[in-house]
Amino acid sequence: MNPITTALRLSLFGAILALAPVTAAQAKTPADQLIVGMSLVNLFSIDPANAPGLDASGVNANLYDTLLKRDNGNPEQHLPQLAKSWSVSEDGKQITFTLRDDVKFHSGNPLTADDVAWSLYRVMKLNYGLATTWKAYGYSVDNIQSLIRASDAHTLVIDLPQPTDPLLLIDSLATSPSAVVVDRQTVLKHEKNGDLGAAWLVTNEAGSGPFTLTRWNANDSLLMTRFDGYWGGAAKLKRVVVRHMTESQSLRLMLERGDLDLAYGMAAPDIKAIDGRDTLQVQSLQRGTMYYVALSMKQPQFADPKVREAVRNLIDYQGLDRQVMPYYGKLNQQPMQLGLAARLPDPGYAMNVAKAKTLLAEAGYPQGFSTTIRTLSEPPFTDIAARLQATLAEGGIKASIVSGTGNQVYGAMRARNFDIIVARGAERYPHPYFSLRTFAYNPNNSDDAGLPNFQGWRASFFSPQLNTLIDQAGVERDSAKRVALYHQAQSLYDQQVGPIMMISQMTDTVVSSAEIKGFSGDDAEATRYLGVYKQR
Structure with missing residues (x-):
């Protein structure tokens, strides 16, 4: 038999073994493969124009590249990636990027500035939710090709269509x-x-990242293979195998037996039980993403600020933080990430059933009302929803829980067709402007505006005054004045009882074998496996 054919068959056989059902006799994971266990229930697309979820970001970070990247999550510092350098014109209206000339896509095609420009045009042309990011800067499908363009094969010129930092x-x-x-x-x-x-x-990819997509079976497994021609140097591991696993105890058992190298999404009791073991390591990462309770202001009850305030008084923030959120998140009641200089302290929301009942009576609901809570069918969402259902009932609000997949839950929210949702989302990297735009901004409240990337639009929350404050902060170059605008916006959101009520900022706990080295989780769940290896 041809040696190459034999090697290929053996290679595929190894991958198949990694994906096979686990048995008691299974040996340790292959030395050149990373076997990851996590829920893939929210992975329904990896198209960069239509893949806003955290799970898709974690996959695409290994299949694709961006022009540049943040320096350890610092919003003021960026590092080269596909762009080796960039400059901003004196008037701040034009940015010029010089691209690397040694980058090839997985197809073998060389990277050009036309690819970059077309990628952004494609997002606008398809007009899914992620197009909102670029619409916010003033780009449209009609102007983006003239404003974002290649001046030559390795030079990209971007003109800003409106005043923006x-x-x-x-x-x-x-x-x-x-x-x-x-x-x-x-x-x-x-x-x-x-x-x-x-x-x-x-279900396919066309990137230049350190791995290629070999196979993806929805709600089953995903296999990525090293791209040996990667411009940043070949990955240390030959493959990354992601297995769809939703049971925390199964993840724990397989880690303990050595059948998994790394696990995401384990429940707090299982993490606590193994934390501190010599054979395993626990890494806790603060994300920019928030867990929240969202009310749709399209519903007559929640259009009333007194009802929204009543709900705010029926959320057991402190109880959730102590009993549900350890290893999942940290208490945060502001529409802005923890640790930012522009963030105001938490307003101190707490459970107050008597006040909630008074507010409901004043709003015309002395006996409460019935509603629904949509949420994902996995922890901690199910636990948050169950606790919320119980505390709402104390105030007279009878809520039934409707659980489902990410597409079912977030799809309903994107369609503005829900009552209450327990969810997770928002700007992943720490930045006050993007946080406020995500949660509080809504430039057009019509159903056909198509702005699902704005959580405010999803919840039908429309505040011209808040929009103005956020817009002003986006163009203000004086840091002190900019922070003052951010403070005003947070205070106003509190006064107007914004319908998206933050309860916790995501903490992602990753458990791995002590043999795994070079793993450093990214604060936007865009973790690359480029430098990961096993030390045995």
Whole structure:
């Protein structure tokens, strides 16, 4: 038999073994493969134009590249990636990027500035939720090709269509899941009926990242293989195998037996039980993402600020923080990430059933009312929803829980078709402007505006006064004045009883074998496995 064919069969056989059902006799994981256990229930697309979820970001961070990246989550500092350098014009209206000339896509096609420009145009043309990021800067499908363009094969010129701090746009190019660069030639080969390859890219990729996508079976497994031609140097591991696992006890058992190398999404009791063992290591990462309770102001009850305030008084923030959220999140009641200089202290919301009943009676609901709570069918969402259901009942609000997949839950929210949702989302990297835009901003409250990236739009929350404050902060170059605007916006959101009520800032706890080295979780769940290896 041909030696190459034999080697290929053995290689595939190893991958199949890694994906096979676990048995008691299974040996330790292969030395050149990373076996990851996590829930894939929210992974329904990896198309960069339509994959806003955290799980998709974690996959795409390994399949694609961006022009640049943040320096350890610092919103003021960025590092080169596909762009080796960039400059901003004196008037702040134009940014010029010089690209690397040694980058090849997985297809073998060389990277050009046209690929970058077209990738952003594609996001706008398809007009899914992630297009909102670029609409906010003034881009449209009609102007983006003239404003974001290649001046030559390795030079990209970006003109800002409206007054904006250019640092904000640079930051979006480093952090938005829609800012990854796709291989234009490959994608267009798979175009059908003018969809710009949208149907194909749901389950395929056209990137330049350190890994290629070998196989993805929804709610089963995902296999990524090392791209040996990666411009940043080949990954240390040959494969990354992600197995769909939703049971925390199963994740724990497989880690203890050595059948998994790394696990996401373990329940707090299981993490606590193994924390401190010599054979395992626990890494806790603070994310920018928030857990929240959202009320739809399209519903007559929740359009009333007194009802929203009543609900705010029926959330057991402190109890959730102590009993449900350890290893999942940290108490945060502001629409802004912890640790930012522009963030005001928590307003001190707490459970107050008597006040809630008074507010409901004043709003015309002395006996309460019935409603529904949508949430994901996995912890901690189910636990938060159950606790919320119980505390709402103390105030007279009878809520039934409707659980489902990410597409079912967030799909209903994006369609503005819900009552209450327990969810997680928002700007992943720490930045006050993007936090407020995500939670409090809504420039157009009509159903057909199509602005699902704004949580405020999803909840039908519309405040022109807040919009103005956030817009002013986005163009203000004086740091003291900018912070003052952020403070005003947070105070106003509190006064107006914003319908998206933050309860916790995500803490992602990753448990891995002590053999795993070089793993450093990213604060936006865009963790790369490029430098990960096993020490045995």
